[in-house]
Amino acid sequence: MPEGARVLDVGCSDGTLLAWLRDHRGVDGRGIEIDAERVARAVARGLSVVQGDADRDLAEFPSDSVDVAILSETLQAMHRPARVLRELLRIGARAVVAFPNFGHWRVRLALLARGRMPATPSLPASWHETENIHLCTVADFRALAREEGLRILGEAHLAGWRRVPPAQANWRADHALFVLGRP
Amino acid sequence: MNLAPPPHRVLRLPGVLSLDSGGSLAAPAVAFETLGELNARRSNAVLIAHALTGDQYVASPHPLTGKPGWWTRMVGKGRPITPERHFIICANVLGGCMGSEGPASIDPETGRPRALGFPVITIADMVRAQAGLLDMLGIERLLAVVGGSMGGMQALQWAASYPDRVRSVVAIATAASHGAQHIAFHEVGRQAIMADPDWRRGNYLAEGTRPARGLAVARMAAHITYLSEAGLTEKFGRRLQERDQLGFGFDADFQVESYLRHQGISFVSRFDANSYLFITRAMDYFDLAAAHGGRLSQAFMATRARFCILSFDSDWLYPTAESRRIVQALVAAGRHTSFVELQSPHGHDSFLLDCPAMNRVVDGFLRAVEAEL
Structure with missing residues (x-):
């Protein structure tokens, strides 16, 4: 993250990431979050966060108004993930997207062995309570980026706190992070 | 009924105040109260704008009723707006009846109360009078202008009328225009x-x-x-x-x-x-978008102020949808904006009542503005 960058954090929760980026990278941050309690906590930290629905309210943000748009652990809760990605790259020149990998071996094993929707450490909620309606795998995300013509500028994958090489990410990583650029 | 005028603190603005109606007022009186001290850099002034039936006694006892100020939950020692850090100013609006020029003031030409001879004023006129008061107090730039309901309208108007004179705007339970209802x-x-x-x-x-x-x-x-x-x-x-x-x-x-x-x-x-x-007429005439070519975002293009917009879930007079409209315009204008709908069962009056979440939000917002100084 460049020093002093303009950043929009979509689904910023209580602003933990934005506050860190402000305090350690001097970023000029803004956020949007759907949950009122979390917004109130973020604003009380002095962050510019508006209560809103990313599926609907991103359209109001002007084009090219930030350097980097972040979508952290939120993609899978969007009604229209592809449209949200396009919006991120309209508002910002770059997008950083992090999401839980549904291709992780634990997920596959749970479904294969038990025939039940998986509840894993990174996706703990049961199928009927989860906010996550559009889960995807690392391979799914790469395919979507290709279909949308988005450029993958970088990627990083984690299993716990250990890095996983991209080639093995689809089955070994529990979390994935992509840096996207415009077509 | 005893209507002996209480000793309000009053300044008369120099010269003539021109009004939206085309009319004017010569040397209008502006009654106000202050709390705290202006710092050496003159950077800690907070203007509180009051609602329809409010007055300048925001955190000091009301001279007629003897009741405590109308916003002691927000303003005062240990509150988000505090004389310990801020120089707090609250003026009776133009048209009011607590010492500012209004229909009960004596017309110097006739020696009688102005009554309906008083010109119809607007929210922007109220803000002009406040700006005149700040000129007299030697305050070029406000740390914040803060208001609920009609006070929120004035706070928004401040950013449009005097974009360089406000570092931040807190507008609570308000709207950018009055609708039919x-x-x-x-x-x-x-x-x-x-x-x-x-x-x-x-x-x-x-x-x-x-x-x-x-x-x-x-x-x-x-x-x-x-x-x-x-x-x-x-x-x-x-x-x-x-x-x-x-x-x-x-x-x-x-x-x-x-x-x-x-x-x-x-x-x-x-x-x-x-x-x-x-x-009430001034409020009915308020339409910030119409005054800016029909686009509300245009009202916020010139300012660099940070905005904090708050609504209450049980407020049906100025419901969350009205605040959202303001927020959409602010976001479109590229302004730094915070917005949250707070929970409170008390309807529009919620902004005057005990709401810890409101205090936390306003406190954090103001501290962030101060940290940027």
């Missing part, structure tokens, strides 16, 4: 006042009467809009007032009737009926 409720209030025979075509002060019944009815009707249905039901329900059964008459059988009558009567002792007409 707002105007309709206000018209009921105005008609109640004007239907009172003691109104005397506005000349009641000169003729020694007071349209007390009309003003009380206006207040009663308006007061309902400040509450929520759930709040009214919880507070009163169908409970009877000091009786065990229905009276089969038109006394105040129900507690809610007694409550509203009390609200009306106590209001009359501290407010001027013509001021009520002029100030």
Whole structure:
């Protein structure tokens, strides 16, 4: 993250990431979050966060108004993930997207062995309570980026706190992070 | 009724104040209160803008009622807006009746109360008068302008009229324009006042009467809009007032009737009926988008102020949708904006009542603005 960058954090929760980026990278941050309690906590930290629905309210943000748009652990809760990605790259020149990998071996094993929707450490909620309606795998995300013509500028994958090489990410990583650029 | 003028703190603006109507006021009086001290850099001034029936006694005792200030939950030692850090200014609005130039002021040309000879004023005119006051106090730039309801309208207007004079704007439970329902409720209030025979075509002060019944009815009707249905039901329900059964008459059988009558009567002792007409008119004329080519975002293009917009889930007078409209315009204008809908059961009045979440949000917001200095 460049020093002093303009950043929009979509689904910023209580602003933990934005506050860190402000305090350690001097970023000029803004956020949007759907949950009122979390917004109130973020604003009380002095962050510019508006209560809103990313599926609907991103359209109001002007084009090219930030350097980097972040979508952290939120993609899978969007009604229209592809449209949200396009919006991120309209508002910002770059997008950083992090999401839980549904291709992780634990997920596959749970479904294969038990025939039940998986509840894993990174996706703990049961199928009927989860906010996550559009889960995807690392391979799914790469395919979507290709279909949308988005450029993958970088990627990083984690299993716990250990890095996983991209080639093995689809089955070994529990979390994935992509840096996207415009077509 | 004792109407001896209390010793308000008043300055007269130098020269002539030009108004949106095309009219003007020569050397208008502006009554105000301050708390705290202006710092050496003159960077800690916070202007509080009051609502329709508010006044400058935001955190000091009201000289007529003896009650504590109207926003002591937000303003005062240990509060988000505190004399320990801020120089707090609150002025009675133009058109008001607590010492600022209004329809009850004496017209120097006739020696009689101005009454309906007072010019129709707007929210922008109120803000002009406040800016004139700040000039006299030697304050070029505000740390924040803060207001709820009509005070929020003034706060938004400040950013549009004086974009370089505000570092931040806090607008609570407000709207960028008055809609048909707002105007309709206000018209009921105005008609109640004007239907009172003691109104005397506005000349009641000169003729020694007071349209007390009309003003009380206006207040009663308006007061309902400040509450929520759930709040009214919880507070009163169908409970009877000091009786065990229905009276089969038109006394105040129900507690809610007694409550509203009390609200009306106590209001009359501290407010001027013509001021009520002029100030409600100013609110009805408010339409910030229309004044900027029909695009609300245009109103916020020139300023670099940070904005904090708050609404309450039970407020049906200025509901969250109105705040959202403001937020959409601010986001489109690229302004740093914070917005949250707070939970409170008390309807529009929530901003005046105990709401810890509101205080936390305003406190954090103001501290962040101060940290940027």
